[in-house]
Amino acid sequence: MGMYVAHHHTVPLLHLRLGKSIRTHGLEYGEVIERKGVQISLHPAGHVAGSAQVRLESGDEVCVVSGDYKLEDDGVCRPYEPVRCNTLVTESTFGLPIYRWRPQGEIMGELHSWWGENQRRERASVVYCYALGKAQRLLRHLDGSQGPILAGENIINTTELLAHHGYPLPLPRRIDPGLTTDAIRRSLILLPPSGLPDSLLRLISPFSATYVSGWMATGKGRGARGVPGGFVLSDHADWEGLNRAVAASGARNVFVMHGYTSSFARWLRGQGYRAEEVVAE
Amino acid sequence: VNRLCMLLTALNGSRDPEDIQAASDRYFAEIPDEDLAWGVFLLRGGRLKRQCPPAVLKQWCVDTSGIPPWLVEECIAASRDNAEAVALIIPSAGQAAEQRLSRVMGVLKQIEVLPVDHKREPVIKAWSELRPYHRVLFNRLLMGRSLTNLPAQVVHRSLSKRTDQREEIIAFRLGQEWDVLDDDLHAFLHRRDDTDSHWFAYPFHPVGPLEGEPEHLGNPLLWVADTLRGQNRVQIIKRGGAMHLWSDGGEWMEERAGNGFLRNALPDGTVLECSVSPQRTLSAHDILEYSGEDIRTRSVEERRELLDAVLRGAPPERLTASGRIAFSDWDALRTAREGIRDRGTHILLKRNGGVIDTDARTDRWRLWRADPLTIDAVLLSVRRSDGGVAPPYSEMTLAVWTGDRLVPCARVHPSLPEHEMTEIVRFVENNTTERFGPVRSVSPSLVFTIGFDAVRNSARRKSGLALTNPRILRWHRTRRLTEAATLDQLRAMVMVETW
Numbered sequence: 001m002g003m004y005v006a007h008h009h010t011v012p013l014l015h016l017r018l019g020k021s022i023r024t025h026g027l028e029y030g031e032v033i034e035r036k037g038v039q040i041s042l043h044p045a046g047h048v049a050g051s052a053q054v055r056l057e058s059g060d061e062v063c064v065v066s067g068d069y070k071l072e073d074d075g076v077c078r079p080y081e082p083v084r085c086n087t088l089v090t091e092s093t094f095g096l097p098i099y100r101w102r103p104q105g106e107i108m109g110e111l112h113s114w115w116g117e118n119q120r121r122e123r124a125s126v127v128y129c130y131a132l133g134k135a136q137r138l139l140r141h142l143d144g145s146q147g148p149i150l151a152g153e154n155i156i157n158t159t160e161l162l163a164h165h166g167y168p169l170p171l172p173r174r175i176d177p178g179l180t181t182d183a184i185r186r187s188l189i190l191l192p193p194s195g196l197p198d199s200l201l202r203l204i205s206p207f208s209a210t211y212v213s214g215w216m217a218t219g220k221g222r223g224a225r226g227v228p229g230g231f232v233l234s235d236h237a238d239w240e241g242l243n244r245a246v247a248a249s250g251a252r253n254v255f256v257m258h259g260y261t262s263s264f265a266r267w268l269r270g271q272g273y274r275a276e277e278v279v280a281e
Numbered sequence: 282v283n284r285l286c287m288l289l290t291a292l293n294g295s296r297d298p299e300d301i302q303a304a305s306d307r308y309f310a311e312i313p314d315e316d317l318a319w320g321v322f323l324l325r326g327g328r329l330k331r332q333c334p335p336a337v338l339k340q341w342c343v344d345t346s347g348i349p350p351w352l353v354e355e356c357i358a359a360s361r362d363n364a365e366a367v368a369l370i371i372p373s374a375g376q377a378a379e380q381r382l383s384r385v386m387g388v389l390k391q392i393e394v395l396p397v398d399h400k401r402e403p404v405i406k407a408w409s410e411l412r413p414y415h416r417v418l419f420n421r422l423l424m425g426r427s428l429t430n431l432p433a434q435v436v437h438r439s440l441s442k443r444t445d446q447r448e449e450i451i452a453f454r455l456g457q458e459w460d461v462l463d464d465d466l467h468a469f470l471h472r473r474d475d476t477d478s479h480w481f482a483y484p485f486h487p488v489g490p491l492e493g494e495p496e497h498l499g500n501p502l503l504w505v506a507d508t509l510r511g512q513n514r515v516q517i518i519k520r521g522g523a524m525h526l527w528s529d530g531g532e533w534m535e536e537r538a539g540n541g542f543l544r545n546a547l548p549d550g551t552v553l554e555c556s557v558s559p560q561r562t563l564s565a566h567d568i569l570e571y572s573g574e575d576i577r578t579r580s581v582e583e584r585r586e587l588l589d590a591v592l593r594g595a596p597p598e599r600l601t602a603s604g605r606i607a608f609s610d611w612d613a614l615r616t617a618r619e620g621i622r623d624r625g626t627h628i629l630l631k632r633n634g635g636v637i638d639t640d641a642r643t644d645r646w647r648l649w650r651a652d653p654l655t656i657d658a659v660l661l662s663v664r665r666s667d668g669g670v671a672p673p674y675s676e677m678t679l680a681v682w683t684g685d686r687l688v689p690c691a692r693v694h695p696s697l698p699e700h701e702m703t704e705i706v707r708f709v710e711n712n713t714t715e716r717f718g719p720v721r722s723v724s725p726s727l728v729f730t731i732g733f734d735a736v737r738n739s740a741r742r743k744s745g746l747a748l749t750n751p752r753i754l755r756w757h758r759t760r761r762l763t764e765a766a767t768l769d770q771l772r773a774m775v776m777v778e779t780w
Contacts, residue, residue, distance in 0.1 A: 097348050098356045098369035100413070106376070121303055208300065217369065218360040230290070263355045270349065
C-alpha cells in the first residue's frame with residue numbers, strides 16, 4: 001500500500017480529508033529522504049499551510065516540482081522560497097498577463113469597507129472562499145473588532161486543526177440559532193463555495209454575498225460565480241509571480257502544468273527557456 | 282472614478298433591486314458636485330462616440346506592455362472583453378492616484394475630435410495615470426460602449442435624494458432636453474417652471490411575472506384579471522390642456538401614438554395606465570387620477586368604474602379600455618386565456634380590493650404572459666460582440682424561406698447555453714462565407730426555433746415584417762434546412778386589429 005509523504009503540517013489535514021486509515025510520512029522543510037538513489041526534500045511553496053515544492057536530486061540533475069505556489073507572504077503559511085534547479089515543473093493557473101495581483105493589504109481594506117457598508121444596511125456579509133487556505137488567510141487579517149466573524153462547519157474544523165498545530169489563527173464562531181439577529185446583521189460569514197443548507201441560509205438572511213478569488217479579476221470570472229462584486233485575492237502566483245519564480249529557480253528547462261499552460265510555455269520559449277506544457281491525465 | 286468602478290462592480294450580477302438602489306444611492310451621495318453630471322450621463326447608459334477600433338487599441342497595448350500580439354489575443358479570449366483585457370495587461374508602476382471622473386471624461390472629450398493617430402499619446406498617458414480597473418472603464422468609453430444598463434428610474438431616484446428634487450421632475454427634464462455638457466445640473470433640475478405640476482407621473486405599481494401556475498396565488502376570488510396588449514406600460518397624463526406619456530422605465534416619451542386625438546377626448550386632471558400594443562395603440566387598464574384627484578388609494582373595483590366612465594369619450598381607434606376577464610376559478614381563467622383570439626395578449630392579475638402603492642412588496646401585480654408565437658428559422662449571420670462580455674456574438678440574424686431564397690426576418694440576442702454557443706462558434710469559424718466588419722455570414726445550415734410576441738408590417742425591412750421581442754427558444758438540431766418556415770407562414774401571423 002502506498003504512502004503519502006507530505007510536510008508534517010499537512011499530515012493532519014490529509015487525515016481530516018481522507019480518513020485515518022491512510023499511511024503518511026511527515027517531513028520538515030529541507031529534511032532530505034532518499035528513495036532509489038533520488039534525494040527528496042520539501043520546500044515552502046507559500047500556497048497554503050504545509051504546502052511544498054518538491055526538490056528531487058540525482059547525480060547532476062536537480063528537478064523542482066512547484067505544485068501550487070504564490071510569492072506574496074500571506075501571514076499564515078511559511079512564505080515561498082525559491083529553490084535552484086535545472087528543471088522546473090511549474091503551475092500556471094493564472095499564466096496570463098491580465099492576472100496581476102494587488103497587495104493583500106489593499107484588498108483587505110476594501111473587504112472591510114464592504115463589510116462596513118453592509119453593517120450600515122443591517123445585512124450580514126457572506127464571503128465565499130475555499131475552506132483550506134483562503135479562509136485562514138482571511139481570518140488572520142480580518143479585524144474582529146468590526147463585528148462577529150462566523151464560518152461554516154468545514155472552515156471551522158480546518159482552522160481548529162491548524163490552530164492546534166501552532167498557527168496563530170483566531171477561531172470563528174459557528175452559525176447557530178443561538179445568535180441574536182443583531183449579531184448576525186453585523187457579522188461577516190465565511191462559507192465554502194458549496195454554501196449552506198437552506199435552514200441556516202434562512203437564519204442569516206438578508207445578506208450580501210461576495211467571492212474572494214483570483215478569478216474575480218475578470219468580468220467573465222465574476223459572472224460565472226453569480227455573485228456581484230468579488231475581491232481579487234489568490235493563493236496562486238500571478239503573471240509577475242510566475243515569471244519571477246521561473247527566473248529565480250535558474251532552470252533552463254521548464255514544464256508547465258495547470259491553467260494557461262500553452263500560453264505560458266510559449267511565452268517562456270520566447271524568453272529563451274526550453275519550455276513545454278504538461279498535459280495532466 | 283474609483284467610486285464609479287466600485288458601483289459598477291457591485292451592480293454587475295446583482296439582481297436584488299434593493300441592493301442596486303442602495304449602491305446607486307450611495308454613489309450619488311458621495312460623489313463631488315463636479316462629477317455629478319457625468320455620473321448621471323454614464324449611469325443612464327450614456328456612451329461617447331466610438332473613438333478607436335479594437336485592433337488599434339490592441340496595438341497600443343502591445344507597444345506599452347511588451348506583451349506579444351498573440352498573447353494579447355489569448356488574454357482577450359480568456360476575458361472575452363478586449364477593453365478589460367487591454368486594461369489589465371498594462372503593468373502599473375505602483376498605485377496610481379485617484380482621478381476625478383470629470384477629469385477623465387474631459388480627456389476623452391478632448392481627444393474625441395483628434396484623428397486616431399493623434400490619440401495614441403494621450404491614451405497611453407491616461408493609461409499610465411489610471412488604476413487597472415479604471416482603465417477598463419476608460420477603454421470601454423473609448424470604444425463607444427456604455428457602462429451599464431441600470432434602469433433610468435434607479436438613477437433618478439438616487440439623484441432625487443441627492444438634489445432634493447422630485448424624481449418625476451428629474452426624469453422629465455433629463456429625458457427631454459438635457460445635455461451632459463450643459464450648465465450646472467443642480468440649477469438645471471431646480472429651474473423654476475410653472476408647468477411642472479402639469480406633467481408629473483405617479484410611480485408605477487410593481488409587477489412581477491406569474492411564476493408557474495396561477496394556483497400559487499391562492500383563492501381566485503381574491504384576484505381580478507385585466508388584458509394587456511403588450512408588456513410595456515405607460516401613463517397617459519392629461520392636465521392643463523396638454524398630454525404627456527411616461528414609460529414605466531421612468532422615461533418621458535415624446536408625443537407619439539398620435540395622441541393629438543386624445544387631447545380633446547380625455548378630461549383635464551386624468552391619469553391612466555395603459556399597455557402599448559406592437560401597433561402602438563393604447564389600452565387602458567387602470568386610472569390613477571380622476572378630476573384632478575389622486576385616487577390611487579381607492580379599490581381596484583372603484584378605479585375600474587371611473588376608468589370606464591372616463592373612456593366613454595375616447596376615440597376607440599387610439600385608446601380603449603382593456604378587457605376584464607370574469608372568472609370564478611383558475612381553470613375558467615385558463616380557458617379564457619386560451620380563447621383570446623389575439624396572440625400576444627397578456628393577462629395582468631391585480632388583487633381584488635387592492636390599491637396602487639409603489640412600495641407594495643408583497644402585493645405586486647402578476648403578469649401572466651401570452652405564450653410566444655414560434656417559427657423555425659435558419660442562421661444567416663452573426664455579429665461578433667464588440668469585445669463585449671460573453672456571449673461571443675452580440676446578435677444572430679435568422680432567415681425564413683421565400684421561394685428558394687432566404688430572407689432575414691429577425692435579429693436576436695444569442696441566449697443559448699454555453700456548450701451550444703461553443704459549438705456554434707466552431708461552426709461559424711468553419712463555415713464563414715463572407716466577412717463584413719464584425720459580421721460573419723455563414724453557409725445556411727443551422728435551424729433555430731425563435732419565439733416572439735407579435736408580427737407587424739414594416740416597410741423598412743427586407744422581409745416587410747417586423748417581429749416584436751424576438752428571442753431564441755432553442756437550437757433545433759434535428760430540423761433540416763428545408764423544414765424552416767416560409768415568409769408566407771410568417772405573414773399569416775401578422776396581428777389583425779380587432780377593435
